[in-house]
Amino acid sequence: MPVYHAPLKEMQFVLHQTLNIGQHYAELGYQDATPDLVDAVLEEAGKFTESVIAPLNRVGDEQGCRFDNGEVTTPEGFKAAYQQYIDAGWPTLAQPTQFGGQGLPYSLNLVCAEMQSAANHAFAMYPGLSHGAQATLMAHGDEALQARFMPKLVSGEWTGTMCLTEAHCGSDLGLLRTKATPQEDGSYRLDGSKIFISSGDHDLAENIVHIVIARIEGAPAGTKGISLFLVPKMAVADDGSITGRNGVSCGSIEHKMGIHGNATCVINFDGATGYLLGEPNRGLNAMFTFMNAARVGVAAEGVAAAEASFQGALAYARERLQMRSLSGIKAPDKPADPIIVHPDVRRMLLTQKAIAEGGRALVYEMASWVDISKSSTVSSEARQRAEARLSLLTPIAKAFLTEMGFEATSLGVQVLGGHGYVAEWGMEQLMRDTKISCLYEGTTGIQALDLLARKVLGSRGALLEGYCTELAQWWQAQTLPESLQPLRQQLLAHLQQWGELTQGIAVRAQQNPDEIGAASVDYLMFAGYVVLAHQWLKMAMAADALKERDPDLCQAKQETAYFVFARLLPKAASHAVLAAQSSDSLMRLPESAFGR
8 A cells, every 4th residue: 555655845846946935925925924834834734644644545445435314424534534634724724814714825725735635535525625615605705605604614614515517417517407596585495406516415524515506597598597506505594503404415425436435426405595606697607716726626636646656656666576677687686676677667657757746846836826816915917917827727737637647547557567456555546536537627628628719719829829928938038057958949849839739720620610629638738748848847947956955856857857858748749740630530420320
């Protein structure tokens, strides 16, 4: 079983050396969030994660959640661990001080969330979704509703969910049937059913606050008639006290491929009292407050999975003896060499390392943009710039890092060979648990359409041009050691190719809109490799400044950057070729000719 160790040195390198997080926080008015405080928080989060959350990972997988007579019970130890989580104050870390939060930055909380997800994905989902519920309530709820629900959500005594999917419709939310009927007191009666609700019911908290999309009677059809509601499992009085059951119940829990320790529920609303968030028929816009926060968090799940699998694979590769090195014996005192000496094992380990560390740099940088977008101390231009970057990169990070995170867990199984396929080593659980990250909050295909159709072509190329121009100008202005200059040229060439690829698709799409759907996933994966390479070159440059103080770290970063540019970035070329192909090969076969 992999023993998770929080990679504090790697996290601190990204925060301090590449992002200069102390200056970032000072400029945003987080005067208490000094580098020393950041390191202290990470150290305590690492200890808590390793000692309390990580040991329950296998327990959660083996026992799973139980559903009996409408009630959900979490695996042994989860409830006690969650209470420890509350008692230690972890839910309050980055929440508003007026409701009992500590008021620290979003980006610092995300680092802690990465640890929790890497150690125990299923457990981390229970508090994880609450952050999106709180952000949605703060952005779209009135003051009375915030005062009623925020304190217990902030403390962690209550948790939150997002209820979108219905049995007859997945991502096509315009087909929803859940209805909301206005009541005389200003509330709404909700009737309907939602499926695939992560953390939808459990025994960890006394109340669960559901953020629900529904259609008010008489509203327009399709997405234009969607409204957003807050619907608690237990009815709540104006003073925040629980008064009894609301019309919310769990109909069943799903039996899943992975994340067995997290309850994925069918939630029924039968005359449940709910409260409108935002304006009527504008729920889809309000919902994206939750969705965008969740998508950055899911991108971090991909990073966490890659890190956990890399740790398990690396430990095994250093100990497992098999065959001799092709270039000569490396361990003459042993009957065979450790498999880490073999080139193909190195390929797999370096790929995992590249995904985990490069993905971490990308997600942490995006989290710093979230900090800026939430700040009242910066200019409106700075906020708009941060929001534009997030708009473009969120679908890339969510889809690319979860797909690559899943690939990293597959490589982890492969490094261990037959042992990787056996449950007791824990590597196959990581692979099963991680696949869901490619699916929820919008599948890879949905993210790709969002990127290409809505963000890039929808802005007439302005979002992409602004980002690529900014990156190109920044890199051209940097003074790099001679050894890194060829990597810069490769990156600049790929940034130019990104624009050319976009123009080609745009021209074809004018004649046939199917060209967008046919190209979108490969387009996103091309973008993902380019963005990953950008992060690795940044880290290699930052590490060069540490070559006297920490030569081992400098070497590790720069050599891995060379690997990324030699072995991973070239994969972007195949995606570019595929994205440039006509949709004809996909659409020409009639549906009736598929057979079976």
